[in-house]
Amino acid sequence: MKLRISHPERADELVRALNGTDCLAARTALDTVDVFAPWLLEDGESAHAGIELLFFVKAWASNHPQLRVTLLDAR
Numbered sequence: 001m002k003l004r005i006s007h008p009e010r011a012d013e014l015v016r017a018l019n020g021t022d023c024l025a026a027r028t029a030l031d032t033v034d035v036f037a038p039w040l041l042e043d044g045e046s047a048h049a050g051i052e053l054l055f056f057v058k059a060w061a062s063n064h065p066q067l068r069v070t071l072l073d074a075r
């Protein structure tokens with residue numbers, strides 16, 4: 001899955017938070033983070049995984065009200 005973050009200066013922070021979960025995340029561009037959710041290997045639905053990922057990211061970003069994160073690709 002691919003996320004675009006409105007404040008690139010927070011991208012590394014987001015990657016660390018995601019890597020603290022079951023996800024594997026890496027910054028792939030200034031404002032883009034790629035995320036792999038291992039539960040997708042167990043026949044999980046990518047749409048459901050995208051919803052869970054956005055829920056986590058919105059909770060994480062609650063301390064940064066100006067921050068916006070967009071799910072670009074749920075594959």
